[in-house]
Amino acid sequence: MLIKTLLLISVFFITYLSADFKEGKKIFLQKCSSCHSKYIDMKIIKKNFFENENKTLKMTSPSENMLAYAIMDSPKHLGEKDDPEMQQIEIEEFLKDYLENPDLNNTICEGRIIQYYNKKLPSNYDLSSEDISNLAIYFMNYKEERLKNNSTKIELKVLPNNFNEEKLLKEAKKQQKRILIYATAKTCHFCKKMDKEVLSLSDVKNEIKKDFILLKVDIEDSSLPFNLAKNYRGMTPTFFAINNDGKLQNKYPGSWNKKDFLLILKENSK
Template sequence: MFKKGLLLTLLLFLTHINASYLEGKKIFENKCSSCHGKYISIKNLKINFFEQDNKIYKLTVPTVNMLAYAIVDGPKRIGDPEDKEMQEIEIEEYLKDYLEEPDISNTICDPIIIKYYEKKEAIKIADDETLNLTHFFMEYKKNRLSKSKPKITELNKFYDENKILDEAKKSNKKLIVYATSKSCYFCKKMERDVLSLKEIQKRMNKDFIFLKVDVDEINLPFNLKKHFKGMTPTFFFVSKNKELENIYPGAWLKDDFITILQENIDEK
């Protein structure tokens, strides 16, 4: 009896170890995404529901990020976020019960916006699918943020050029060296209006390593100082082999900066 119980415990442990965010994402896309729409920012959702009476998006079900928030972080969240293992089990149980027998009285969504939602149809889902879906929701926020935010390396006087170049070669990416300063008005404006946009961040993350350099505090890397005319912002595009390819002084509008990025992407 002891050995059998131990075996069951081990199998349960291995099942949870093998659970995957990516597998859960596939399940969500195949079984849920046709109803539950893609990400909409919280700011726009608040405007939609609380200022425009749902007239902008006309949502009849929560979006994927609304679901993830409600399940993991919302006021009626499932489980204790301080105890991830137990929270995972509770979310898994909740999902299986709710998907097979949807009940509006048992929803964890914001009660103020439930009035806009239509009755949900039941979904048959296997145990392993429920577990992977659980991982998808629990790790949704972390994965979305890691993909949307640019990987910005703010260089300091201890930076290592060789390590940066090694990373560029391994990832087959070029370098964008962004010359800025704390007193630069146009740098702050461009960071707010252009560099912070998800579309721009996605394009930069895909093909470039982005290096931010405060020229008032440290020298530009890769011997770029001799090419710098003192204007901030200035964007230097450097190959993975340390070769300066292009220089773009000044602040740029979104469409212009997209053109600049495109000009510096090698055909693959």
């Protein structure tokens, strides 16, 4: 009976934390996202600040994952992970103080990049104590939740009816990625085979996600974007590697095994 009770308490506690994480995410989107962007890959962030002097992204405030890193994992991190209750209190106190009196001199973010941030910070977040508690839990669990939800996902987009080439190019430039167009068809046996035996593999997905936005185009329903029809010979599958200016770099007709497909990705990565 005692074990059952403890299990019920444990399940309740996990559910409670999950609910608070979701509430914290909602609060961040509603009240913080006007200044702080969504997730940006850390490789891109480092290159932006330390190689390009913020000329690529032109960030004026840290992204959500930069905030989570600063709070939980940076040299200036708040509290200790082996005492989560006390850590949550410290994070709440920091958030409350900083949001009431925003000052870049008191930031816990990387000192070498705060020179690029807005010097005049907003102070009208209007967050309750409960909001701040939920935000603290959001940041405490951000990394774990992101890994859990995105470890094997790839940025696979299916061509919509209202597809906008310029919007996709803008997204690719922002993420500093290239575009991989996958010409396929519902009736294509080799497409289904490649989907199952290559594109569904976690390591292949991760390699795609690292450097590409993958756009799937069913040629039975849609026309190929970026004026690719003139380079297409009707074979499915065919892969087109496009740079983020919309120019064709390479074309690969046919089905590929894992080893050869990884070489294709490497050949067209940055």
